[in-house]
Amino acid sequence: MNLNTIVEVKRPSSSDQIGQWRDGYAWLAGGTWLFSEPQVATSTLIDLDGLGWAPLTATADGLEIAATCRVADLHAFKGPPAWRAVPLFNRCIDAFLMSFKIWNAATIGGNVCMSLPAGAMISLTAALEGVCTLWPRDGQPREVPVVDFVTGNHKNVLQKGELLRSIRLPASALTKRHAMRQMSLTHLGRSAALIIGTANDKGADFLLTITASTPRPVQLRFAKMPSAEELRHAINDQLPGDGYFEDVHGSARYKRHLTYYFAEQIRAELA
Ligand SMILES: Cc1cc2nc3c(=O)[nH]c(=O)nc-3n(C[C@H](O)[C@H](O)[C@H](O)COP(=O)(O)OP(=O)(O)OC[C@H]3O[C@@H](n4cnc5c(N)ncnc54)[C@H](O)[C@@H]3O)c2cc1C
Structure with missing residues (x-):
């Protein structure tokens, strides 16, 4: 839907370019929820796409999922055979009530930040002992386990303007x-x-x-x-x-x- 309260869309290449956080600002990820209903309190969208974060980074320690990683990217991921939990990715993705259009646009971070009870990426990353890296507006990055990130229906620990950067799944859980x-x-x-x-x-x-x-x-x-x-x-x-x-x-x-x-x-x- 058209959001007729939006007067500006910012496309930063680094989150530092945002400066002071103002009322009416909102991070824009896949936009599948943001554009699905009126956002009367939002006047400026800040598109995360230009930040250019690698969607998935697999190392011996585990898998880092950028907040901007699309659901479709995670669906295509093939892990090493020792990561026996990887088939769970697609089983959780299939649990979404989503058309293929949403599937290709929605991000893992957007789903976790929506913090809905039926957020299947919350189920997945909480079960695999994921840890969120959060970037507060002022201050050092902080880490919060996914299971503690969501505090209720559509509620989470994010402070004003705080950005979810990534979720790390430890190899110990993936195996x-x-x-x-x-x-x-x-x-x-x-x-x-x-x-x-x-x-x-x-x-x-x-x-x-x-x-x-x-x-x-x-x-x-x-x-x-x-x-x-x-x-x-x-x-x-x-x-x-x-x-x-x-x-x-x-x-x-x-x-x-x-x-x-x-x-x-x-x-x-x-x-
Ligand atoms: C038909 C339909 C079916 C849906 N089915 C489901 C479902 O079954 N389960 C479910 O959970 N949801 C569902 N949704 C809601 C939504 O589409 C999903 O939660 C989706 O994963 C949101 O991701 P997105 O990238 O599109 O987020 P966006 O719409 O871009 O953003 C969602 C919210 O998160 C904030 N945000 C996004 N990324 C970040 C970040 N990195 N840091 C801080 N804040 C951020 C945004 O500011 C916004 O408030 C559905 C929506 C539609 C229209």
């Missing part, structure tokens, strides 16, 4: 085994639950990441594979009955049911 379950009420609808488990061989370091059924990611870590009962208790302890997200994509009760059901399936699969 783990994984299991994923996802459900939408409607075909190609937004996820009602997207739950991912990762574990090392013999079930050590089992990490369960619950997303979409809750307003923000919830993570449970176990040094060794829990029993079904231990897992159930751990979910009870960490997620109170009113901790689920209710919206048109599913009632809180339904999402709670899916959470326990899928968590146990994932545990059994990885055990």
